[in-house]
Amino acid sequence: MTEPASHPEFDPRYDARFQRGWKAASVESTSPAADADPETTDAVVDPEPSDAPPAAPAPVTARIGATADRAGAASDPAGGPEPAVAPRAGSASAGGVPADPTPIRETDDPGAPPAGPEPDAVLRVALGIAWGVVAVALGVGAWSVWMIVSIDPFAGPTGIRGEESARMFAYLVGPAVLTAGVLGAIVLLVVEGVRRAARIGIGDRGVLDRDAAGAGSRR
Amino acid sequence: MRWVRAVLAPSVLLLLAVGIVGVVGVQMLLSWSVEAQFGIPVDDPETQRRSYLMSILPNVLAPTAAVAVVGAALGLPLVIGARLAALARLDARMRGGPRPEGPSPTAP
Numbered sequence: 001m002t003e004p005a006s007h008p009e010f011d012p013r014y015d016a017r018f019q020r021g022w023k024a025a026s027v028e029s030t031s032p033a034a035d036a037d038p039e040t041t042d043a044v045v046d047p048e049p050s051d052a053p054p055a056a057p058a059p060v061t062a063r064i065g066a067t068a069d070r071a072g073a074a075s076d077p078a079g080g081p082e083p084a085v086a087p088r089a090g091s092a093s094a095g096g097v098p099a100d101p102t103p104i105r106e107t108d109d110p111g112a113p114p115a116g117p118e119p120d121a122v123l124r125v126a127l128g129i130a131w132g133v134v135a136v137a138l139g140v141g142a143w144s145v146w147m148i149v150s151i152d153p154f155a156g157p158t159g160i161r162g163e164e165s166a167r168m169f170a171y172l173v174g175p176a177v178l179t180a181g182v183l184g185a186i187v188l189l190v191v192e193g194v195r196r197a198a199r200i201g202i203g204d205r206g207v208l209d210r211d212a213a214g215a216g217s218r219r
Numbered sequence: 220m221r222w223v224r225a226v227l228a229p230s231v232l233l234l235l236a237v238g239i240v241g242v243v244g245v246q247m248l249l250s251w252s253v254e255a256q257f258g259i260p261v262d263d264p265e266t267q268r269r270s271y272l273m274s275i276l277p278n279v280l281a282p283t284a285a286v287a288v289v290g291a292a293l294g295l296p297l298v299i300g301a302r303l304a305a306l307a308r309l310d311a312r313m314r315g316g317p318r319p320e321g322p323s324p325t326a327p
Contacts, residue, residue, distance in 0.1 A: 141283070148279060153271050154264070171279075179283045186237060186290035193230030193298030200305035 123195075130188055137181030144174020221310070225302040234298065238291025244284035248277035 016022055147170035157164060225231070255273035259266060 145276075145279060148275065149272060152268065153275075154268065175279045175282060178280075179286050182237070182283050182287050183290060186234065186287070186294050189230045189234050189237075190294040190297055193228060193234070193294075194301045196228065196230065197298070197301035197305040200302065200309055 127188065127192070130184070134181050134184040134188060137177050137184060141174055141178020141181050144170035144178065147174070221303060221306050224306055225299050228298070228302060231295065231298050231302070234291050234294050237287050238295065241284045241287030241291060245281065245288060248281050248284060252277040 012018070147166060151167055151170075251273040255270050259270045259273070261267045261270055
């Protein structure tokens with residue numbers, strides 16, 4: 001026999017930690033109970049309110065920030081995608097109202113400036129190294145072909161070990177290196193073309209601006 | 220018009236050049252090889268050397284030329300197709316169509 005509850009049951013589904021936009025870091029400073037596992041802690045299961053309420057201010061902060069940001073976006077004539085917002089860590093006061101309502105933007109908007117080192121720059125460096133390797137391979141292959149053409153095949157061995165080694169290298173390794181260089185150049189050209197095409201899809205910078213401007217002027 | 224814009228790109232033009240050089244190279248190397256086997260009377264050392272080179276160089280360079288032809292034949296449709304798709308998206312967006320990036324990041 002269970003005793004009927006004398007107070008309204010608290011549904012754990014409405015706990016702030018299960019709501020969208022809840023961030024653990026934003027609550028650590030206000031609620032020590034947030035460190036516990038929400039599946040096992042009494043703060044979730046126990047309907048009795050404790051002294052430190054579990055993380056209720058966090059989603060409220062997020063909604064306020066998101067609402068303010070949407071209002072700003074509506075008045076912005078440029079428009080643009082709505083960014084996902086999260087409360088700034090440690091900015092919520094004890095009452096749940098953010099001390100600093102400026103939200104941190106967590107968006108992958110291509111127009112937004114990147115926070116860390118630009119991934120495109122890393123890719124550019126990698127492609128530059130690859131082009132360097134291709135150039136070396138093509139150079140070695142061309143030198144090998146020139147060696148084959150320039151050496152008299154009926155002169156017999158010269159007796160110089162280095163020259164014989166170079167000749168053997170030109171005959172055995174040179175063609176394969178040349179083929180690999182051509183193949184690498186083709187692969188890099190395809191990668192470069194697809195990369196530029198993807199940037200046309202974004203359509204905001206560099207070569208794309210030319211294309212976009214051309215398309216716009218023809219309309 | 221979109222086709223012209225898709226083809227007029229440095230990577231597409233370079234791939235086209237690689238493919239053309241490969242086709243011309245394969246044709247030239249094959250003719251050298253056939254001529255070296257059947258057509259050159261060996262009279263002096265210079266002719267003998269030339270005949271030797273015309274028979275050895277196709278063995279050396281023909282794989283490279285074949286790779287160039289096949290690589291260009293594979294790469295050109297990829298790059299041109301990617302550019303065509305991107306230009307189509309761009310045109311649709313400039314006409315006021317749906318954004319190609321997908322749903323809004325804050326959409327439920």
